[in-house]
Amino acid sequence: MGSMQRPVRIANCSGAVPDPGYQMYNQAKYGPVDVITGDYLAEINLGNDAEAMSKGEHPGWIQTAWDGIEQTASLLDSKRIKLVINGGALNPKGLAEKVHEFCKSQNLNLKVAWVEGDDLMHRIDDILKSQSSLPHLDRDNGNVQLAKDTQVFLEDREQNKIVSANAYLGGRAIRRGLEEGADIIICGRVADASPVIGAAAWWHSWASDDFDALAGALVAGHLIECSSYITGANFSGFFKHDIAELLNLGFGIVEVDANGDCIVTKHEALNGFVNADTVKCQFLYELQGNIYLNSDVKADTTHISIEDVGKDRVKVSGIKGHPPPPTTKLAIFYKGGWQCELLLNASGYATAKKFALQEAQLKTKLKDWGVLDKFDILDFQWVGRPESNPSCQLASTTYLRVFAQAQDKDVVAKVLPAWATNSMQHFAGFHCSLDLRTAAPKPFLAFYPAILEQSELDEAVSIIGETNSQVQRFAVGPPEKSEPLEPREDYETSNPIGLESFGETVMAPLGDIALGRSGDKGANVNCGLFVHTQEEWEWLRTLMTKAKMREMMGTDWKHWYHLERVEMPEIKAVHFVVYGPLGRGVTSSRLLDSLGKGFAEFIRDVHVPIPKKFLDSRSNL
Template sequence: MGSVQRAVRIANCSGAVPDPGDLMYNQAKHGPVDVITGDYLAGKFHQPSNAIQVNLGNDAEAFLAGKHEGWLPTAWDGLCKAIDLVAEKRIKVIINGGALNPKGLAEKTKRELVDAKGLDLKVAYVHGDDLMYKVHDLLSKDEKGGLPHLDKDNTNVKLEKDTDVFLENPDTMPIVSANAYLGMRAIKKGLDEGADIIICGRVADASPVIGAAAWWHGWKETDYDQLAGALIAGHLIECSTYITGANYSGFFKHDIPELLDLGLPIAEVEANGECVVTKHESLNGFVNADTVKCQLLYELQGTIYLNSDVKADIAHVRVEDESKDRVRVSGVKGAPPPSTTKLAVFYKGGWQCELLINASGYATKKKYELQEAQLRRMLKLLGVIDKFDILDFQYIGRPEANPSCQLASTTYLRIFAQATEEDVIAKVLPAWAYNTMQHYAGMHLTRDLRTATPRPFLGFYPAVISQSEIEESVNILPNKSSGDVSKYVVGPPKKTEALSTREDYEPTNAVDLASFGETVMAPLGDIALGRSGDKGANVNCGLFVPEQEDESGEKWNWLRSFMTKTQTRKMIGSDWKEWYFIERCEMPELQAVHFVVYGPLGRGVSSSKILDSLGKGFAEFIRDVHVPIPKKFLS
């Protein structure tokens, strides 16, 4: 379709496993789109504990034991609900809902939807991300005895204790899944060969969008500026409603009805790689420069955004309102990709539990100190106190002074424990119960103590792997019930480029803060929006001044001059650990300052001890910290 010059309309239908099939149907029904993409592999709520886990690792053992289909039910639900409209409107569908078994979901789709309904649709699946069959060979190739960690080349970064402990304990901490982040090459090839529905496993979040845009516009593998623009378009729409009103730090400016039942975004990707982010007019929600900037700043690691097809330089990206619910994104520059890609390794990390205990009113801190002392004493008497990898006592919330009701006076203590041995974790609840009737004044808690019983957890290890180790292919199923699958192996990128050191610098041409005049202590969020998220063990945080509230640029000059690395450490407060490291850069066209804080998430989301294990709340915490803001900005 290289002759087509109009923008390709790519609609997202999912940003995580729970997104229901209705969303794919809505994107197909409520307006014209050329392609529907979906990212189902972002996270999972795993019952009964409701702990967010990464689904590839979480379902791997069940799949291998024949107790799980390997693909995601919500993706199948979407295909069932949308298939008739997809066929009628000739919409291409590219989703990663195949998870551990893209072949299985593709075959089911063809058999039970396409063939059963007599639809004229070609179904394909992408293969090559699952490297479990060779991960141990890859480990043995490394002279240090393990795949290199994603942050290994950053000499300033120290990894959490036990990050690579599984490498030394292959029997007690076996690897359960190892999936490489694939690019767009197999997707584009499938579309070039006429595929209508492409089921993927672990492709990078933006790869379906890049592949769709490259097919539509006939881009070559070396059209780096265009590919980089599509990469950022994919990044912008990959997270479901995060760009149409959800997870939006400016939400308080909107009425609650505007934030209900949000529609999902659409990226109109043009031939030069620029895009316009929009949505179906008939669906709820909103798209504006601020929602787009928030999503753009989400889960970054500086100004270079990576994919196995292209590097996108976003140092001078521009985000501009065009009209209602239409935002143009431009200024992205591309370069050849690295020769490596990310390999997500999950392994059996051991056992964990947590217990929540409430306290109301007076002397709360002393109450929690007593509870900690009681539990530690009993675990010592039971002979296991030194066998915990983590035994953490987290004081959540602070009671309101002169409370207006009991709930305003109530906080809770979160006791979190991890250990290699199940028997060690099993001692926590009886050790607590031994002193149940010796509790502090007014102790109370939920009657459901199941979270305090041992449950297994997965450790996460983000590795780097050469793309030459991957056999990436697209496989098109035959039109009839019999026949051969057409397999096309795409191979690694033909041209690659080594990664440069990430940008890290203090304010450029900083303005004297005294020149802004008198200050008052107020939350940083009074003048800055932002967003944060997880990148393995690390938290990223982007803060920006809404342009429409800063025509003179004074607030931006203040923000970039004020938000140094030292100031950020200060605002992190007692959460800061001396072994953490901060990188800082600026994006002047966005009026944004961006930080990566290395270390807070420990070994990553699936095993992190902190309550905000996805780092989503970090920016909101920083925005709530009071700082000396120039008084004139608040008037």
């Protein structure tokens, strides 16, 4: 273990399944690190892979995680770098055993362990019996209206069969494994930041109630969990950089101090950049307000400070910690039914009338066949708007996306023939791809974020000895101290400034002044927006009320959505959560932007009255 005087240097090697194995190798090779962590699991992975694994068509663990270990293990050994990843997915034991055998075959001095306790499929029937209605994550928010059929799996266990149920684990088992000498720890569904929390708590020997420090590590883990999102990817300020700067990005590193503050950085030899803006954008990604939850700690980020302290070095501080909730999230995926989509193009003139005709033709035929009212969702989405006086045909072309869902496969199967029946009665200039496979019914999984008591978990780390059959198992219990969740904060600015006091305004995109980021949280979309000067902050927090956000969403706003708003004054950010747009989550959302990543960019493109002096000062930079 390292000295108390030195921060622990923790690198990230993955933010999603596609991140290639060489990113793990790069983090080990191109500079000093103490621990490498990797987050391979979007919520969609476990549900999708569970069925394939049950049929013997998938090993349960993530192939790119194994690729990374195969390439990097010798460096981990020679440089004595610890590795903690959630690439074990549904089968952490299986991957750990494979890694152990590989390390032995290469004569590497690496002790391998796995964390278990997240997978509750073997107990889901008992859990449902003891909790006849598994509480939804948003149950205590009386303003939130859940999407239709959200809890259908509780009513029809056969039709809407549960395929996976994984609890989000904290860093306690990871820490114990490191304390017991493990070099490589393979996890399943630990929370995205838990590997960083576990590693930092081990390095600094934090007590379980060092909540400020644990909360700092939680935010540090959040900052690097998404691979290159901190080094230039998914960055709303990217347009100020040359394309070459945005290619082949290296991934992020955090240097976590004994008090939980951190420096965010990267290896100098790898491409990309880390600055206060990239860090603020990533911080604002996939939040649910100013309280960030983990099963080890609750982080209050209201007064987070993010500041440049050198080239590719950003200091993050000001985070307060509190005891964690007694509960954790249980991610349930179940068979939601059948869905399809059909993409139909129109060029230019009178496009709105063309798409109205297409919708009427399709609905009329489905009604004739007696199935129109049997769809759970039948959505007609006009994607894009044709350029006025177009420069070429593609600039004139937009498409209609027909999205359908139903419990019955035969109902969804009617969409394509209903269109085909009228296909020669089409509007002027109709065209589409000749590949219509997207219109065939396919099964989809729906997501249900439940709440489960942490005392229900059997969380442990198992360390492999000389052979795979020689295993030491160390159980870790629930947190020693917890406290119930308070209602989420939600408020307008406390002392608004008269907007007229900022002088003459110009209608321009909000993005000319503000950067931001958005993402998905179950059924909900978050959106954080921030500016750079104190005067811009006084303007932004006054302008961006909940009513203004609803107005800027335009026809996307639905009366049953719920909106929450908080402020983070030190980073000059206003943060919103829109409850409801993603329906039953990513895997079944009707939205084209099912991950909510495009929402902030849409809002930043909406024109608002911006003080002319702000725009003038930007143009002079």
